[in-house]
Amino acid sequence: MTTHTIKRYIFLAAVTAATFAAAVPGTVLAQSAAKAAKPSAVATNDSPSRLVFDNTKRVLSTLESRRAEFNKNRAALQQFINAEFSTGFDRDYAARQVLGRHGRGASDADVKLFADALADNLMRRYGSSLLDFNTELRVKMKSETRLPRGLGVKVSSELQRSGGDSIPVDYLMRQSGGAWKIFDVIVEGVSYVQTFRQQFDGALQTKSIAQVAAELRAGNLKPHAGNGK
Numbered sequence: 001m002t003t004h005t006i007k008r009y010i011f012l013a014a015v016t017a018a019t020f021a022a023a024v025p026g027t028v029l030a031q032s033a034a035k036a037a038k039p040s041a042v043a044t045n046d047s048p049s050r051l052v053f054d055n056t057k058r059v060l061s062t063l064e065s066r067r068a069e070f071n072k073n074r075a076a077l078q079q080f081i082n083a084e085f086s087t088g089f090d091r092d093y094a095a096r097q098v099l100g101r102h103g104r105g106a107s108d109a110d111v112k113l114f115a116d117a118l119a120d121n122l123m124r125r126y127g128s129s130l131l132d133f134n135t136e137l138r139v140k141m142k143s144e145t146r147l148p149r150g151l152g153v154k155v156s157s158e159l160q161r162s163g164g165d166s167i168p169v170d171y172l173m174r175q176s177g178g179a180w181k182i183f184d185v186i187v188e189g190v191s192y193v194q195t196f197r198q199q200f201d202g203a204l205q206t207k208s209i210a211q212v213a214a215e216l217r218a219g220n221l222k223p224h225a226g227n228g229k
Contacts, residue, residue, distance in 0.1 A: 048153050048180040051179075055084075059084055062080065063130060077127060077128065081123050081130070082123065085119055089181060089183075090181035091115040091118075091119055092108070093176065094115070095114050095118065096111055097197070098118070098193055098197050099197070099200070102200075102201075102204040106209055110209040114212065114213045114216075118196070118223065121217070121222070141155075141156075141157050142156040143155075143156045144156070153172075153173050154170055154171070156168070156169075157170070157171075168188060169185070169186070169187050172184040172186070200212060
């Protein structure tokens with residue numbers, strides 16, 4: 001499994017589950033993020049780190065128990081991914097971050113149109129790769145700290161591969177609708193919000209948000225999750 005492929009898996013797992021954690025056999029939570037957090041960080045059973053842990057346990061366990069079903073029925077896999085994506089990822093807020101200056105003054109309807117099109121495009125292209133995901137990767141939860149200006153929290157972790165280098169993975173989360181949700185994933189210092197912002201900047205300079213969303217739906221635009229196609 002190449003590093004680029006692993007990064008795509010990390011991204012997909014992040015938007016469907018929140019992060020890897022001590023969820024299935026062979027996965028280890030080396031340190032409680034709540035205990036490791038700075039005093040200013042949330043450290044309760046409802047903390048972002050705890051929610052990340054619980055969501056991941058459920059998602060990875062489901063992928064294992066329903067792997068045969070999902071291999072035969074990709075529609076069921078898509079339905080499962082979409083449900084988890086909607087639960088754990090703040091897609092509209094993340095979409096505004098991806099749109100950047102192009103999203104200033106944009107209507108909520110246009111932002112949602114773009115967010116849904118981007119999510120569907122990524123899940124169509126990469127969703128089935130989750131079935132090949134190695135659930136025996138080890139993860140060390142490192143810390144949970146507040147972001148500046150009350151923007152939310154950063155949950156830091158480290159993905160440990162057998163015989164390979166560790167990969168740092170950070171998750172930026174905010175409260176939305178009374179729940180903690182991810183709005184950015186940072187792998188080895190690379191922010192996916194910024195990566196997608198760069199990928200769409202050119203198209204958004206000459207086209208409306210609705211037009212770019214339509215091209216995403218049609219598959220004419222193909223954003224990539226990671227440093228590869």
